[in-house]
Amino acid sequence: MDKQDNFNLAKAYEPQEYEAEIYRLWEESGFFNPDNLSEGKESFTISMPPPNATGILHLGHASTLAYQDLMIRYQRLRGKKTLWLPGTDHAAIATQTKVEKILAEKGVDRHSLGREKFLEKVKEYVADSQGTIRNQIRKIGSSCDWSREAYTFSDSLSVAVNEAFVRMYNDGLIYRGYRIVNWCPRCASTLADDEVEYQEQLGKLYYIKYGPFVVATTRPETKLADTGVAVNPEDTRYQDYLGQVLEIDLAGHKIKVKVFADAQVDSEFGSGVVGVTPAHSAVDYDFAQKNDLEIIKLIDEQGKIMSTGGKYAGLTVLEAREKFVKDLEAAGQIEKIEDLENNLSICYRCDTPIEPLTSEQWFVAVDKKIPGRDQTLKELAIQAVKNKEIKIVPDRFSKVYYHWMENLHDWCISRQIWWGHQIPVWYSEDQKMIVAISEEDALKKAGGQKIARDPDTLDTWFSSSLWTFSTLGWPEKTKDLDLFHPTSVMETGYDILFFWVARMILMSEYLLESKPFETVYLHGMIRDKEGKKMSKSLGNGIDPIEMIEKFGTDALRLSLIIGSSPGADLRLYEEKIEGYRNFVNKLWNISRFVFSQVGEIKITENLPKTETLADAWILAEFNLLIKEVTENLETFKFSLAGEKLYEFTWSKFADWYLEVAKIEKNKDEILLYILPRLLTIWHPFTPFVTEVIWEQFKSDKFLMINQWPKADESNQEAQENFKDFIDLVTQIRNIKAENKIPPVEFVDCYLESQVLSSADLEVVAKLGRVNLKTEEITGENFASFKSRGQIKAAKAMTEKEKEDLEKYIKSLEAKLGNKAFVENAPPEVVADNQKRLEEAKQKLAN
RNA sequence: GGGUGUAUAGCUCAGCUGGUUAGAGCGUUACAUUGACAUUGUAGAGGUCAGAGGUUCGAGUCCUCUUACACCCACCA
Numbered sequence: 013m014d015k016q017d018n019f020n021l022a023k024a025y026e027p028q029e030y031e032a033e034i035y036r037l038w039e040e041s042g043f044f045n046p047d048n049l050s051e052g053k054e055s056f057t058i059s060m061p062p063p064n065a066t067g068i069l070h071l072g073h074a075s076t077l078a079y080q081d082l083m084i085r086y087q088r089l090r091g092k093k094t095l096w097l098p099g100t101d102h103a104a105i106a107t108q109t110k111v112e113k114i115l116a117e118k119g120v121d122r123h124s125l126g127r128e129k130f131l132e133k134v135k136e137y138v139a140d141s142q143g144t145i146r147n148q149i150r151k152i153g154s155s156c157d158w159s160r161e162a163y164t165f166s167d168s169l170s171v172a173v174n175e176a177f178v179r180m181y182n183d184g185l186i187y188r189g190y191r192i193v194n195w196c197p198r199c200a201s202t203l204a205d206d207e208v209e210y211q212e213q214l215g216k217l218y219y220i221k222y223g224p225f226v227v228a229t230t231r232p233e234t235k236l237a238d239t240g241v242a243v244n245p246e247d248t249r250y251q252d253y254l255g256q257v258l259e260i261d262l263a264g265h266k267i268k269v270k271v272f273a274d275a276q277v278d279s280e281f282g283s284g285v286v287g288v289t290p291a292h293s294a295v296d297y298d299f300a301q302k303n304d305l306e307i308i309k310l311i312d313e314q315g316k317i318m319s320t321g322g323k324y325a326g327l328t329v330l331e332a333r334e335k336f337v338k339d340l341e342a343a344g345q346i347e348k349i350e351d352l353e354n355n356l357s358i359c360y361r362c363d364t365p366i367e368p369l370t371s372e373q374w375f376v377a378v379d380k381k382i383p384g385r386d387q388t389l390k391e392l393a394i395q396a397v398k399n400k401e402i403k404i405v406p407d408r409f410s411k412v413y414y415h416w417m418e419n420l421h422d423w424c425i426s427r428q429i430w431w432g433h434q435i436p437v438w439y440s441e442d443q444k445m446i447v448a449i450s451e452e453d454a455l456k457k458a459g460g461q462k463i464a465r466d467p468d469t470l471d472t473w474f475s476s477s478l479w480t481f482s483t484l485g486w487p488e489k490t491k492d493l494d495l496f497h498p499t500s501v502m503e504t505g506y507d508i509l510f511f512w513v514a515r516m517i518l519m520s521e522y523l524l525e526s527k528p529f530e531t532v533y534l535h536g537m538i539r540d541k542e543g544k545k546m547s548k549s550l551g552n553g554i555d556p557i558e559m560i561e562k563f564g565t566d567a568l569r570l571s572l573i574i575g576s577s578p579g580a581d582l583r584l585y586e587e588k589i590e591g592y593r594n595f596v597n598k599l600w601n602i603s604r605f606v607f608s609q610v611g612e613i614k615i616t617e618n619l620p621k622t623e624t625l626a627d628a629w630i631l632a633e634f635n636l637l638i639k640e641v642t643e644n645l646e647t648f649k650f651s652l653a654g655e656k657l658y659e660f661t662w663s664k665f666a667d668w669y670l671e672v673a674k675i676e677k678n679k680d681e682i683l684l685y686i687l688p689r690l691l692t693i694w695h696p697f698t699p700f701v702t703e704v705i706w707e708q709f710k711s712d713k714f715l716m717i718n719q720w721p722k723a724d725e726s727n728q729e730a731q732e733n734f735k736d737f738i739d740l741v742t743q744i745r746n747i748k749a750e751n752k753i754p755p756v757e758f759v760d761c762y763l764e765s766q767v768l769s770s771a772d773l774e775v776v777a778k779l780g781r782v783n784l785k786t787e788e789i790t791g792e793n794f795a796s797f798k799s800r801g802q803i804k805a806a807k808a809m810t811e812k813e814k815e816d817l818e819k820y821i822k823s824l825e826a827k828l829g830n831k832a833f834v835e836n837a838p839p840e841v842v843a844d845n846q847k848r849l850e851e852a853k854q855k856l857a858n
Numbered sequence: 859g860g861g862u863g864u865a866u867a868g869c870u871c872a873g874c875u876g877g878u879u880a881g882a883g884c885g886u887u888a889c890a891u892u893g894a895c896a897u898u899g900u901a902g903a904g905g906u907c908a909g910a911g912g913u914u915c916g917a918g919u920c921c922u923c924u925u926a927c928a929c930c931c932a933c934c935a
Contacts, residue, residue, distance in 0.1 A: 295933035605894035
């Protein structure tokens with residue numbers, strides 16, 4: 013008690029009282045910026061996956077930030093020049109959709125507002141939510157370099173976007189073409205293939221009498237624009253028609269279709285005859301290319317039937333379907349209608365059903381050889397992973413990556429929304445197309461003519477695919493780019509492996525001829541206790557900010573990291589976070605206790621001398637811990653590292669060593685050796701509480717930039733011997749409990765041990781709360797003592813324990829009696845079993 | 859239709875290249891607690907490792923099949 017004046021820590025850790033202040037101190041220190049870290053060392057870089065500039069941070073963000081901050085803090089403590097570059101994404105479609113929704117509530121739509129005014133509204137909205145996001149990233153404790161904060165739609169990143177576009181165009185890797193695309197009628201824009209999601213639905217399969225055939229379709233209205241009929245080449249029923257052009261009457265609407273054969277047609281499905289609508293189905297479009305079919309566009313960009321639909325013109329798709337089916341029925345042309353489960357394609361941002369339609373758009377050619385490189389973009393991206401240049405953790409996602417890449421089609425990059433990078437293409441008065449990096453450049457190229465810009469914008473993933481290097485100043489040759497690229501780790505969820513990770517690899521390999529990162533670490537999705545996805549509609553979402561307020565950031569971070577493994581989903585719930593809050597408080601109180609015990613609060617610099625077995629043991633355990641945690645962190649086994657730290661801190665250091673220290677006293681050297689180092693290795697996991705405790709050491713530097721401790725040799729003998737120590741104490745407590753002897757009641761006890769000194773045994777007795785007798789107590793069974801009496805701990809064993817031990821001995825004897833085992837098993841395994849048998853027998857005999 | 863993952867205590871999960879009597883946290887039961895911590899301590903109960911075969915001296919761990927769940931991809935009109 014008399015020593016407690018020299019430290020000042022409340023009885024329980026209250027995170028809210030410290031976190032904001034600690035973060036402010038870190039930020040002001042400038043050490044988030046690698047320029048202020050020591051010179052000339054190896055660098056370590058992570059580009060923060062930019063959160064969408066919409067709404068607020070959810071648990072998924074909290075988890076990705078916790079992982080990244082863990083790696084960043086670890087590497088900073090290891091002395092690397094550590095850069096974590098934060099930023100946000102303008103998230104073209106997502107943001108535009110969101111603002112449109114807000115405007116719609118006021119009865120305004122973007123067209124009535126006009127492009128300029130609408131974009132202003134979006135900018136306001138983005139500025140607002142970026143502020144929220146920045147604050148929330150800070151709340152998680154993210155030690156990122158705010159001075160380098162980036163935004164995909166900033167001026168400098170827009171330069172990178174135009175540069176990339178122009179280079180690809182000049183290399184023939186970006187082209188404009190009239191092709192079939194995914195069209196979202198609500199967004200009034202194209203979508204990339206991977207931006208289309210599928211929803212199972214119960215639809216109808218209509219069998220339509222179609223000239224000499226019966227054609228089965230889920231979308232009868234599209235038959236108005238059929239230009240072909242496909243059958244399987246093996247199908248004997250229709251051989252005579254192959255190659256013919258037939259005129260078909262569909263309830264008065266006349267179409268001309270060419271009959272052809274293709275192996276893709278399944279003669280078992282539906283009627284075995286496919287009506288081909290090239291303008292509104294990707295498969296049919298391919299058929300049209302192969303068989304030279306006419307392409308008749310039927311559905312326009314608003315999802316309405318065009319004049320090519322005859323009397324159905326002007327109707328929406330669904331209206332036209334209803335009317336046309338009625339007309340066909342009236343004409344006796346519906347043979348039957350069946351129920352059919354199929355996938356409805358919907359927009360990934362607004363869930364609107366997708367219309368495939370033909371349109372003139374910009375594409376990235378993934379299968380075209382890059383000039384001078386004899387490789388396609390696709391091949392480039394596959395190779396980077398295949399030759400292990402880039403490592404994906406967990407490895408199984410490499411396979412998923414290859415599969416996706418190999419099946420990648422040309423990437424449609426033009427969007428018809430307003431929010432985003434305008435395509436760097438202008439048209440001169442004489443209708444010449446000018447592709448240029450800027451308006452000035454385009455004007456120059458136009459040679460004095462007036463120019464007009466293409467209104468289309470770029471897919472948001474085009475700009476984010478440049479993220480690892482556009483944020484470092486590319487296309488300028490900057491010092492940052494040189495120092496920090498390729499980045500070290502890309503930490504993100506497996507759900508955006510395709511959207512983002514794959515495209516970053518593709519772009520970096522093409523534009524920089526280098527990988528964007530060395531390792532991709534993929535975390536899983538956060539789910540609720542039942543394993544359900546957290547979502548607004550289910551109301552099962554946990555708000556990370558609320559959890560931080562309730563339990564503290566450190567507790568939330570631990571709950572996200574411990575118990576998770578890469579690529580696997582994680583269930584999170586409040587009790588779990590609460591449990592880690594308890595742990596953080598334990599660490600706090602361990603520190604309080606240490607500070608209360610020692611004469612002066614300072615750090616022991618050198619490995620201390622050991623006085624007792626417990627001393628030697630705890631140092632041995634601690635050295636082993638440092639070694640293992642370091643190894644685990646180097647190999648991305650964050651959860652395992654956390655579990656080991658947890659176990660050491662609570663079950664070894666607190667439960668045993670500190671309890672022994674209360675008895676043995678005078679442990680200043682060792683306590684002040686372990687505690688600061690323990691705080692250091694905990695720091696990447698729980699940055700706040702460790703930094704707060706660290707302040708008590710009055711060090712001239714933050715724990716954040718302390719040095720990662722080195723592991724010394726471990727004393728195996730001490731580890732082995734201390735097991736006996738623990739074993740004896742546990743036995744005593746056990747016997748007392750079994751005999752209903754209150755823990756506080758000191759009964760007599762005789763102890764003996766081969767390895768423990770008499771001093772050790774005295775400590776054992778104190779921990780077990782017994783009176784240590786120097787002579788063996790004979791003649792009586794301890795059970796008869798009931799609540800008072802003597803114990804010879806080594807002899808006491810319950811019936812159950814006896815039985816278990818006997819069983820164990822039998823199984824070992826059987827094993828060792830087996831010739832095959834003795835002959836085939838490695839000698840050390842046999843010897844080990846032999847030893848165990850002897851020990852067990854001895855125990856039983858005692 | 860293809861592919862991947864998961865299945866271990868009531869719940870959430872560890873268990874690395876096969877070799878202790880299969881572990882942890884939460885929950886639960888009993889006891890304790892004014893001296894670091896009730897956000898605590900001590901002790902206990904609780905498991906045919908989804909099922910069936912196989913490989914091996916030895917399988918929770920490797921192989922095959924089956925079942926259940928989850929996810930991803932794909933152009934069944």
